[in-house]
Amino acid sequence: MSMTYKVNVMILRDQAERRGIRSVEELSEISGVNRDMLLPVLEGRSLPSFDIMLKLASALELSPELAGRIFFDDNLRDE
Known part of the structure; x- marks a missing residue:
C-alpha cells in the first residue's frame, strides 16, 4: 500500500509569514530551494x-509535529 x-x-504560508518571510523569492533564498520548484508547492x-x-522545515524552524501536520496530515480534505 502506498502512502x-x-x-x-x-x-506552510502562515509559518513563513510568522518568520517575516514575505515572498517566494525570500523563502527560496532562505531554504535553498529553487524558486521554480518552490512556487508550485506553495x-x-x-x-x-x-x-x-x-529544507523547508529547517528554514522555517518547524517542530516535527508541525512539519507532520503540514506535509503528512492524512485528514486533509480536498479543496
Missing part, C-alpha cells in the same frame, strides 16, 4: 520531494 500525502499550504499544484520538505 499519499498533501501539503497544507495555508499552514500554490498547491505540486508535492515536494523529501529533500525539499526537509
